[in-house]
Structure formats: structure tokens, C-alpha cells
Amino acid sequence: MKLVTSATMRQIDHEAIDGREIPSEKLMESAGRGIAECILHDLITKPSSAKVNVFCGKGNNGGDGYVVARYLHKAGADVSVYFLGPIDKLSEDARLNFDRAAGLGLDLNEIASAENLPENLESDIIVDAVFGTGFAGAPRGLSADMIAYVNRQDALVASVDLPSGLNADTGEFEGEVVEADYSYPLALPKFGLFVTPGRELAGNVEVVPIGIPDDVVESFPLKCDLITEDLVSDLLPLRRPDGHKGDFGRLLVIAGSTGMTGAAAMAGESALRSGCGLCRVACPATTQPVLAGKLTEVMTHPLPDVAKKGVLALRGIGEIRKLASENNALVIGPGIGQHHETQELIRRLVSNLQRPAIIDADGLNALAGHLDIVKGCPSPLVLTPHPGEFQRLTETAVPDNIEKRIDVAIEFASQHDLVLILKGSPTLVAGPDGFCFLNPTGNNGMATGGSGDVLSGIIGSFLAQGMRPIDAAVTGVYVHGLAGDFAAEELTPRAMIAGDMIDCLPQVFEMFE
Known part of the structure; x- marks a missing residue:
């Protein structure tokens, strides 16, 4: 509409x-x-x-x-x-x-x-x-x-x-x-x-x-559509009655560092709650026992870290590429940290990606000043910056005026041939075709640590299930916001935490059954 x-x-x-x-x-x-x-x-x-x-x-x-x-x-x-x-x-x-x-x-x-x-x-x-x-x-x-x-x-x-x-x-x-x-x-x-x-x-x-x-x-x-319940209902993938876990997609989440295992856990949990069949979180080896203790259904995989500091080491890139080849889509960045080896690892991984991926948080910070890597990526990308991250990426401030904000989002997505989720109130989703979507769901209770990690898991799940990147992004932001609205209604915006949105995902999907 x-x-x-x-x-x-x-x-x-x-x-x-x-x-x-x-x-x-x-x-x-x-x-x-x-x-x-x-x-x-x-x-x-x-x-x-x-x-x-x-x-x-x-x-x-x-x-x-x-x-x-x-x-x-x-x-x-x-x-x-x-x-x-x-x-x-x-x-x-x-x-x-x-x-x-x-x-x-x-x-x-x-x-x-x-x-x-x-x-x-x-x-x-x-x-x-x-x-x-x-x-x-x-x-x-x-x-x-x-x-x-x-x-x-x-x-x-x-x-x-x-x-x-x-x-x-x-x-x-x-x-x-x-x-x-x-x-x-x-x-x-x-x-x-x-x-x-x-x-x-x-x-x-x-x-x-x-x-x-x-x-x-x-x-x-x-040039801008309002995301509606009817649109999301049409986009959500059908689930085969006789389907097995492999039919519903495999997602690899590359995330976590010392003190930030919660981000990786929330991305993995929200992915499974959004319908993908299998989710594996690959994290620094030092943090893997902590993460495994947080997660039951989500699998974990230890990766080489830097001198047992709990941050990903560059030497793990070959192992990550092998893991990526075994999955349908990737989430890169939640809680991953800004160590220089980790940042270089992300840049090399993105430059030769062979699977669609969503890049968030410190994954985005690794790409600041390196947008040529983004433009040259051989696989579809979904980027999810908030205004501060977008400014670091582009050295351009996000305008307050909604029409100008839409123009900025469309221009970036078109120039770099990707899907951009420009977070805010409202959140915009711009595609490489010069068109944009505005999300009407969500509330200020979602302005809490971990909310973006939940969104990344949801969209990554939809990518793994075979949705087009633009459709996964549009559906993901709407579902994420609606889960936040359900949580706010039950708990009040002031009392919300990110995990409440994961808990409310079943209510959201029940609407579309």
C-alpha cells in the first residue's frame, strides 16, 4: 500500500x-x-x-x-x-x-x-x-x-x-x-x-x-510502501506438512565475544522461534562453553580465538567458510566485538561470501571505510544499521525528515546493490531496485539492548528458509515490531527486555496461521 x-x-x-x-x-x-x-x-x-x-x-x-x-x-x-x-x-x-x-x-x-x-x-x-x-x-x-x-x-x-x-x-x-x-x-x-x-x-x-x-x-x-499484515501474510513461506528440519533451512550465526554471549544467544533463539529448522552459532572457543550453557536447541561451534581473549581470530576464516557452505544463510556480527583481527576476518569473509547474509552490529563497524567490499560481495546482503552505524558506514548523517531519509536509504541500497534496513522510528527497508518500505509496528520499549540481535535472528531465519532478501527484511521488521507490541501490551514498554520479544513470537505467528 x-x-x-x-x-x-x-x-x-x-x-x-x-x-x-x-x-x-x-x-x-x-x-x-x-x-x-x-x-x-x-x-x-x-x-x-x-x-x-x-x-x-x-x-x-x-x-x-x-x-x-x-x-x-x-x-x-x-x-x-x-x-x-x-x-x-x-x-x-x-x-x-x-x-x-x-x-x-x-x-x-x-x-x-x-x-x-x-x-x-x-x-x-x-x-x-x-x-x-x-x-x-x-x-x-x-x-x-x-x-x-x-x-x-x-x-x-x-x-x-x-x-x-x-x-x-x-x-x-x-x-x-x-x-x-x-x-x-x-x-x-x-x-x-x-x-x-x-x-x-x-x-x-x-x-x-x-x-x-x-x-x-x-x-x-x-517510491514507498507501507508494510501491512496482508503483505506479510503473503510473503511468509508455507511449511510443507511432511517437511523435515532440513526443509526449513539451516542458519549459521557468527557472533559473540567475551561479555557478549547474550547477543549470540538471542540471535540463535529468535532464529529458531521464526521457523528455521536448524541453527548453529559459531563463536570464539573461549566463550563456547558459556554459550552452550545458555542454549538448548541451538547448536554451538567453537572457533579459533585470539590468545584465549574470547574474540574471533583471523586464522579461523577457512573453518567459517566450510561451515557457511553447509548452511543456507548467515548472520554476521551480533556481539562479535571490534578486535582488529575479528574486523579483518569479517571483511575477508564478506568479500567472498557464497551465501546470503545479514550483517549487524560490529559486523557493520568492520565495513566502515570498506564499502567497496560490500559492493563487490558475490552474494545478497542485508545490512541493518541504526542511524549511528549508518553514519559510520557512509559518513552521512541520517536526516530527520522522513522523505529525505527515504531518499538516503534508497540511494545507498541502489548504489551498493543490497537490502538496507535503516532502523528508527519508523524503520525503513530499501531494496536495490530503488523502492522502499516503511514499517508501522514497534514501540519505544524495543529501545533496549539485544533488540537488534533478535531482529537479525528473525531475518536470518527467513533467509535460511529461502525468502528473497527484500522479502525476508520486510517480513522480519514487521514481525519483530509486532512481537514488541505484544510484549509492550503485556509488560509495558518501560519493563520490556529483548527476550520478551522472542517470547512473543509465537503470538505473532499465530496470527498468520
Whole structure:
């Protein structure tokens, strides 16, 4: 599902209305009806006992609100509408739907001043239809008063398109902004709903189709997709009923050093929890007994270390290459350390890899200043830097602006012919074909030591199961974030640790069975 800016959404609307001659009134009707259906499904169990208040602005977002009010009224809800007037200042389509609502006898209340807002509002649900995608700047006057009033109410808030006052492109706001429980973007999702602080203000996000043909959307050069549950469901590999462990992939994890065996353990455990048949963690010989004591199902393999310091020695490269040839995919880097021999080992290994690999943590640090090795690697690579690691790799800071961040990710992935997972809020996945995906799952409880090791194990598992690198990355970040969301719901973000995400992986995969 393509993500759009407000400017692109206007162009798509224009093409649908003027180019395809779809009446704007018809699009508004579809939008309002779709949102009403979502509200009835998500928020209302018994319409006849629900009190709904709809707050409408003067523009087309307010027009959508009148349509929502009409359909909720027809469903049996007790609906009142509070609108910013005067009536003769409404947009053409908004006025049309105002008149239709009036014709049904709906309770319509003009807000000419803040004093017109009810002192005691009885409300189960508030529909926010004050401002839409085209809004920028700070709400002023009565619109600001209305937004502040909505936020003071003890009711569930559903926003039409996006929370009023939110910038659809940046996720930022100036002045008052609605704090929504649900947001229903129309036709296509907007970037601002998935970028902090917008993602916290939007609540649950569900896109509502409004009847714009797919080929109209596809005629625009959109370069970023939102990762969805449906997409991940399509990408997850099927498991043969008669399959054995060899059919589900063999993964080699090259990881660990003295004091960092936990990183290797979490990568191995998350890999098995994500469906691969066999996982072996190759680690410095000095640390192997410690790691074997942590792991039961994951196999371990001791590798030569440097003077028993618990770091991988360069002389072990031949042994690693032999191990790699016996597996379907590799994870390189979790907890591996920055000893100069280990770093050189990683560079030589990557320069002649014969299996797809995900490179993380100190594996990435070994490649800083050596991107020619990355570009020349004969096997597919998935790199997983956070912004600091990306800056060390490229000597380029990651922009705060989401559109610029997407451009940077796409450029790097394209230039180096690999898959880049640029971690953050939100995480981006860019492929070598010049396209990008944005992950909507996850929360700040995942900002904890070991979270990246869990992600590496998940994606490595998918690679070992035969998924294309871009598909493994897209599926992996979504699954990882969703496991984090389950853990946060159960434990609170503050109390989460990385192992909680591994524990929640079965809940995630149960959704897709």
C-alpha cells in the first residue's frame, strides 16, 4: 500500500475527479460511508445505545464528517453534529452533505463562538472532522478552540483522514492537535501518521478506500510502501506438512565475544522461534562453553580465538567458510566485538561470501571505510544499521525528515546493490531496485539492548528458509515490531527486555496461521 504526501494526494484526487471524471461528491460519499462502517466495527457494539458527536470544519474534511454522521444515524446511533460556520462558507461538497444531514433531521449545531460548545457533553465517541490532509500550520480561533475541546472530553476519538492539526507529511504540529484513538486515512496512508509525534497522536490506523482506481494511483511515481499484515501474510513461506528440519533451512550465526554471549544467544533463539529448522552459532572457543550453557536447541561451534581473549581470530576464516557452505544463510556480527583481527576476518569473509547474509552490529563497524567490499560481495546482503552505524558506514548523517531519509536509504541500497534496513522510528527497508518500505509496528520499549540481535535472528531465519532478501527484511521488521507490541501490551514498554520479544513470537505467528 503506497504512502503519499499531501501534495501527491491532491494530485491523485485531481486525476480521479478531472481526469477520470469521478464526481467528488461520490468520493466523499464513499469516504464517509467507509469511515462509518469502520467505527461501527471498531468502536460500537450496540449502535442504539451509542452517543456520537461529530465535529466538522468548513472544508471537505467536514463534508466527510456529515456523511459519517448520516450513516451512523441510519445505523441507529444517537448523533449530534457541531460545525464551524457560517453555512454559506462551507465547501460545495460539504454544503451538499450538510443539507442531506439536515434533511434527515440530524441534530446540527453551529459553533459561532467558544461559548456555543456544550458545557457538559454526553459522548461515547467523538468523530474529528475539522481538518484533513491539506492542513498546514497552526489551528487558529474557533478551530483551535474546537480541537482543545475535543481533547478535554472523556470519549473515544476517531479522526477522519488524520488528527486535526497534524501535518500529513512530517507528523509534526503547531498549536492544538487532536489526540485520536483511531485514525482513518482516506484512499492512501500519509507519512505523518507513522512518524513521531504523529504516530502517537494517530492511535490505531486503518486505511479507508474511497473508490479511486488502482491504475490512477499507479500512474504516480510513488517510491514507498507501507508494510501491512496482508503483505506479510503473503510473503511468509508455507511449511510443507511432511517437511523435515532440513526443509526449513539451516542458519549459521557468527557472533559473540567475551561479555557478549547474550547477543549470540538471542540471535540463535529468535532464529529458531521464526521457523528455521536448524541453527548453529559459531563463536570464539573461549566463550563456547558459556554459550552452550545458555542454549538448548541451538547448536554451538567453537572457533579459533585470539590468545584465549574470547574474540574471533583471523586464522579461523577457512573453518567459517566450510561451515557457511553447509548452511543456507548467515548472520554476521551480533556481539562479535571490534578486535582488529575479528574486523579483518569479517571483511575477508564478506568479500567472498557464497551465501546470503545479514550483517549487524560490529559486523557493520568492520565495513566502515570498506564499502567497496560490500559492493563487490558475490552474494545478497542485508545490512541493518541504526542511524549511528549508518553514519559510520557512509559518513552521512541520517536526516530527520522522513522523505529525505527515504531518499538516503534508497540511494545507498541502489548504489551498493543490497537490502538496507535503516532502523528508527519508523524503520525503513530499501531494496536495490530503488523502492522502499516503511514499517508501522514497534514501540519505544524495543529501545533496549539485544533488540537488534533478535531482529537479525528473525531475518536470518527467513533467509535460511529461502525468502528473497527484500522479502525476508520486510517480513522480519514487521514481525519483530509486532512481537514488541505484544510484549509492550503485556509488560509495558518501560519493563520490556529483548527476550520478551522472542517470547512473543509465537503470538505473532499465530496470527498468520
